[in-house]
Amino acid sequence: MRFSYVIGLCSAAVMSVALAGNAAAQGKTVKIGAIFPMSGNAASIGVHVKHAFDVALDIINNPHPELGNFPLAKNGGLAGLGGAKVEIVYADNQGSPATGQNQALRLITEEKVVALTGAYQSGITLTASAIAEKYNIPFVNGESVAPNLTERGFKWFFRVTPIATDFARVYYEFLTDMKAAGAKTDNIAILHDNTEYGASVANTITTAFKEKGIAIALDVAYATNATDVQSQVLQLKEKKPDVVIVISYTSDAILLAKTMQALDYKPPMLLADDAGYSDPSFIKAAGKVSQGAFNRSSFSVGPAGSPTAIIAKMYKDKSGDDMDDTVARQMQALFVLCEAIDRAGSTEPAKIQAALKATDLKPDQIMMGYQGVKFDDKGQNILASGLIIQLQDGENYVSVWPKASAEKPPSMPYKGW
């Protein structure tokens, strides 16, 4: 009895020495919290983002001279912190704003992360970033587009992505150009879910178009994760709009595409607002019946050998999927955050916040097609911009607008299947 007690003590001592030694060998690490949907209906997003962050950490923590001037690539770790490695602590938001909030609290108070990123769904970014604000921890968001996120007077919230108002402008200009080219674009319908994302984007587009004197003819809202969308499709089929703008997450987008085929409904133009239509699993599941769908994006792979192309290839090798706009924007946010921490030369939240405010990245220092990254007082990236892509063959998106960055001319009308 006594002997085993002694053995136990000894082995515990050995183990703790081993653990301590291990920790010392690793040197300093910078812990960043990442809140994403890892389960629930948007779990495919969480799986993709994890692969993307693995690639990003590889680039940041190991030397990658092939990426040239891309920030944090040249040497291993963060140079500003003596080569400290970046570590991501993941948390699952389960697709629920309440869970996202609890996870933010856990990451900050228990995991002691120095900054947060996430949380995909606008409604969850809303609650999780409120906790970060309360605890004075920087929150850098890469993909949530609901405009109100940066209208809350927050001091610790930074958003890299273009937002709904930017995209509303892109849509307006795109449709104006298409009209000039002979397409009918007067009668516009919006189909959207009732989440924070769907409702706010629909609202922003409606307002922006109204300012230009265009009324949205039909607004079809539905509850997300629908079991059936036949009535929505029939409403559209009956009203015959020239353009249908779709704002949906993946599950509903797939169901919509399949139902449109079943009911033989093809609008002359279908314009999707990212989200579901950008998910690679949407393209695999319903791309073949959604040929000709327009979509917005801020990502295009670019010429071979460019940092963006190299990163996209690393991601494809890792995940097996092509890099899509959503995951690219999430990855960009992580780079922006780590670049700021590196420049701050400190893990003190206030210094990271100051560095984020001073961020000024040029187009060649980022992987997205933005004109750069620079935050205004509200924390919104003022150099973010977008383009229009089209799923012409049902398998790959090609950029079609604006003309300057277009790989192919837009093809009309919507082909479907």
Added chain:
Amino acid sequence: MTFTLVQVIVGGLLLGAVYALFSSGLTLVWGMMNVVNFAHGDFVMLGMYVAFVVYTLLGGGPLVGAPLAMLLLATLGVIVYFALIRDIMKGPMLAQILGTFGLALLLRYSVFWWFGANFLSLPENLVGGTFDIFGIRIQASRLLAGVVALLVTLGLHLLLTRTTLGSRMLAVAEDATAAQLMGIRPDSMQAVAWAIAAGATGLAGALIATFFYIVPTVGETLGIVAFVTVSLGGFGSVPGALVAGLLIGVIESLSGYLIGAVYKDIVVYALFLGFLWFRPQGLMGKT
């Protein structure tokens, strides 16, 4: 206008038949065995994945996938009964709820681990495209599911009312001890009920997979409707579940089209609660 309305109603009926189809298994175990199976939606999900695997590996459609899903799920039903349900039925109601809920999560995340979180889908037109009858569009895959729903309902109803096996199952459901005194083994009867229920559920999943997306969490999306269908139809009444399914499908479609899709759940659940207020035993349930 009227054309569209007819299309809405036809669509609602086809949707309702699908609801009825995947509720029939639940009504059997919930209504008769008195076990609330929270893993029901995930049984549907497993059936969908069987159909998907059959298609990718063998290139077979629902003619192969559906019977296979039925057999595999029936086997799983028996295993689940002996490994889990038999024991937790002796415990309090809460143990049943948590037990089957745990099973749901186990199934869901095992599939998640094996297949990943990506949305999958069977090719369109795996079941002969879409019929166009005087401008009314009827998807063959949904029609097949609807016809099978009718056959399954009829089959289960005949089994329970016209066969010795059915009478024995009902006897066990009513009073297991008394049934045992009459020489019926409650264990075997319960296991048979689970096999039939899970088999019907697997069949439903394989057919739904021909027109719905496939994802590990799909059971969550479809599961709630099944519970509503069973309570509206009346616990344990197989024809009740069919009528209730059709009713819910049509009300959903009509309210979605006439009032707006965002309100259709409100309409359905308000009517559902209102109905239960007057008739708590459901459409065809016994008090």
